[in-house]
Amino acid sequence: MREAKDSRSSDYTGVSEGSAPESASPAHRPAWHDLEHHALRLKHARIVDRFIDQPGRFEALSLEVNGLLADFSRQAIDTFALDALEQLASQSHLNEGIRALRDGARVNFTEGRAALHMALRGSCPAPAADMASVKQTEQRMRRFAERVRSGAHCGCTGRPVRHIVNLGIGGSDLGPRLVHAALKPTHSDAPQVRFVANIDPHDLNTALDGVAPEKTLFIVSSKSFSTSETLANAEAAKRWLQAELGADADLTPHFVAVSNAVEAARTFGIDPEHVFALPEWVGGRFSLWSAIGLPLLIGLGEAQFDALREGGRAMDTHFLTAPLHANLPVRMALLGLWNIDFLDIETLVALPYAHALRFFPAWLQQLEMESNGKHCLRDGTASAVHTAPLILGSTGSIGQHSFHQLFYQGTRRVALDFVAVAPDADPRRRSLFENALAQAAALAQGRDLASARKALEARGLPKEEIERLAPHLVCPGNQPSTTLLLPRLDAFQLGQLLALYEHKTFVQGWIWGINSFDQYGVELGKEMARSLAAQDDTIHDPATVGLLAAAKRMAGD
């Protein structure tokens, strides 16, 4: 493996050494103006007409990486605009950015840290001492997971642990929760894994329903070991065990922690041998591949976890080596940016057509919105253009019967990412797949007034009734979408999919000129919650004061 270069020792500014300082805003780059020009042409052009203008459009606009096919032919783009987007990437020194990420430069320039999640997948080097400790932790973790899986790890009464409850939130929850749901076999002898994130007691209470305390292990998963929701749940779990097993019961075998705050975990009562640390250079929303994956090692086993990483590594190799014009994460990032900043399509709808991927939209929301939902640029100025998309979504075909209506006949344009899986012999999976294809086609095609009239004529309605109803049947269509088609839903392909979006997020953040790896906004909300808890009335705005008083009245205080 290559050794990390010296760039690691400096904060990454995005300015090549010796070159004149450049504005961090992409809007100052020549390609931006070309793109504005192209957007005037393409904003209202019909996507379906592009297939007529460009025979072979599907082939020209799809990319396949290790079996994962991405079809961009239903994006509102042509070759001129695509070229200009690639120029924007070059003018933004994207290749330099990708190298900076790979070589461990401090791309997280506000916190002075590298973002080396790829190193966890073996795709790039990291400081040798850090990697030695990552490897050592991983060995301990694997041994521990194997002991739990085999029934050798017992609770305080000597019964083998069979229930695992992961207590974590954000990146310490969403990634493992998504992967576990996606890959868990329907029938398995492995310990059962449940995930609890919310401080609302309902979440923990539901997870503990039907669970035997003497056979339960809690994983307190918190990189910082200071997140209030997770700590409150850990304390509640402790109280539950004490109530069930006796105040004097030795709870040590019932708790492990995934955290780099080893001392704080020890103070909570966790044996340091059972604290699995993750390096500082892995951000929460990129941490699935680290010790945060412990519930996966226990619930799914080593082979699955390794195959997931292998998939991530395969996507990394593609990302690090493919030229910009044939680079899948880059293509995806550029088209996302095109929709947001040039076509004014600010919403991205994530639609996995696989029930196993039901947590994908929530995972993606944190990844993209926490990473790139920012306005402050590298040089401290405010972004003049929109950054991260607003992401919503759910599994197909469920959304078709609730929110898709707005995409068909509402007043806004949205961009959609369909994630479909090539169907097997089960006719229900074929139907699900056909639904995905039909939605993408119908949302692009729409239905004009003439077709609406025809549909009503076919029903044999009188002329006046047809005229009255026809406008209500019109669907403007022209909603751009990308379809990602997985050959199968296995650990390798899932790893590829998740790494694809990680890299897309980095590329967009790089071009927008923001730091994708901090989250100071979230901190403000946390501070406010802390001051409420401390009952510091002086800093509360009148609405908060009013609501606090109303809640007190309702509680009968």
Ligand SMILES: O=P(O)(O)OC[C@H]1O[C@](O)(CO)[C@@H](O)[C@@H]1O
């Ligand atoms: O793992 P921790 O430190 O408990 O943090 C959980 C989550 O909280 C955040 O810091 C802010 O929501 C996320 O970035 C992170 O994934």
